[in-house]
Amino acid sequence: MRLKGFFFILVLLLLAIGGFFFYLIGKLLPLYFYIAEGLVLFTLIYLIIFYRKIVKPLNTIASGMELLREQDFSSRLSQVGQMEADKVVNVFNRMMDQLKNERLRLREQNHFLDLLISASPMGVVIMTLDSEVSQLNPMAVRMMGVSLEEALGKKLTDIDSPLALGLAMIVKGQTDTIRLNDSNIYKCTHSSFIDRGFQHPFFLIESLTDEVMKAEKKAYEKVIRMIAHEVNNTTAGITSTLDTVEQALSDSEGMEDICDVMRVCTERCFSMSRFITRFADVVKIPEPHLITANLNDIAFTCKRFMEGMCNDRHIRLRFECDEDLNDVKLDPALFEQVLVNIIKNAAESIGQDGEILIRTMLPAAIEVIDNGPGITKETEAKLFSPFFSTKPNGQGIGLIFIREVLTRHGCSFSLRTYSDGLTRFRILFP
Template structure:
């Protein structure tokens, strides 16, 4: 039973008793009537007094409880004039002010964090307890190439990066490389919300930084190696040539044998110099001289060269170009070398008796070279385009590196992967 109800019930009962006394005194005793009237007046004053010191503060406390329940931290309780109760009300009002400031601070922090997450170049993917995406920021949408993924699991997104992130363990950080070009630093962690762990994934694209770092490193190594090798081989070959001339003028019986050995050593030195020259060419790739280039004319200029090499190995070469042919802004000489390198890799992947298809499409303008060779293993896939890495026995790892540098200088997108068994594609997107 509520205190206020009990108070008013007790008051009504007392007044009913007084009413009975007044009725009795009115009929039997004037003295009793005066006593009852005086007692009624005192009781009224007592009820008013106790209402002020008990019931009214209780009503204020009840109002404060409703304010807390409704989370209305802006309202304040008025003072009652009772020192003890006013101290409690002052404490309550200070608590409400602190709660208001704390909620305002938390809201400002949440708003600030939301702005930071939205503007961050890092991809932020927040997962729920079922490892489904509850939210992701614009950077993550751009990296995964999705507009809306809320409620989806990572393995439901058609992007190889999402499939790799699905394999991340809690508190794991990993560098993920796709197609040998794109590199991402992925971190899986969690934050605490109302006592529960919410997992999230941070994705940082390292492609440009990694390419710049690799380029600086191999440029320095190539220059140092070229300098040392060329100087050493040059001096060595000079001495060998001088020795060969002296042997030619001598009458020694073994002179010809020695000269043959010297010629072989000289030839090996020249081959080594040529190797270093090939490496140096990658460093010295000039900036592209862009001009409008018809893809039909570009492929036609090297068609006979490619077809002759394919015929030697019994490989069929087909070309599909829409009419009218798409036009791109590129350096024609450099792009010719790119296509030759791509088709040459396909020929070497097939070896003998296979098929290569060069296909051009629009919206966006894309060049695809398909082959039915042995394909690319998952291990080699992550190492493609890495400087000096090659899957060939005598490969130098220059061709793909050279191709990558030219296409990146043109700001064209590229990828090389085995899309399905028996079909490997090198894709160049010009738009």
């Protein structure tokens, strides 16, 4: 029972005693009766003072404890006119001010951190204690290539994203570099922070794609220019000499075989020159002239252009378009060349007897899907690397050209074989 209850019980007892004395008014001497009644009245007055000095301050302090329990830091206690109790009230009010200011500071801090994480150019993935994804910022969603609903509440190994699988392999406290099949390179850090006494793991994902691509391009541009210069100068001199010798020997008898050898050597020089020129053309890709264009029309044109090659290989080439597709900004000439290269690569991957589907999707995306043998995990990590090719006679410049053009268009893209066995080259416009 609370102190206030005991106080009222005491008051009732005193009133009962006073009533009892009033009942005995005829049996006691008047002097004793008045003395007893005076004592009762004095006690009641004292109890009122006691209530104001002791019980009321205690009730005020109890109300303060209730405010603390409800975490209502905006309310304050009023002074009760009792010196010791007012000291407690003043300390309590100062404490409430500090708690309110601290809560406001933490709220502002958390809001700032939320804005910072949301606008960060780095991907942030926060995990629960059960190693499930609890939060992703917009950049992490974009890097993973999945929707927020597809990732929240799942383990990294259960998310259909190469980047998520790469993150799952990073040991806590370490930083690794992950190169994906869409030419993107990420520096990923696995760390943790303490919240309410527990360590929550999180991942920081920093894109190194632009820096690495610039360094690669600068390196292979220099190599290609040097090789092209040396090869073209050398072959020019050789072909000129071979032509001169061939003309001099053509009038002589018995020199037909030697002249044939001269012509073969000349043709090989021209082939080498054309070979190195193709590499040089990659370096000289023009800046795209962006105009508003309909992606369905461009895809249909490329489909009609590649039908002949696919028919020769008994490959069925289909086209599915979304009529509500938005117009996009692109360079039609460059993008058509990109799309033709993608379809050609898909057809060469299939070889004979297969199917290729070109599909456009909202809001602005296009896919080239084939049912070829697929891409191995080892090969995925090397795609879009300079001069890498899986073809016996490939030069490794097709995907480099595609990467350069799509990057200059600001597109995100990926090439990989999915769990259904189909290989998809997916291009998303900004």
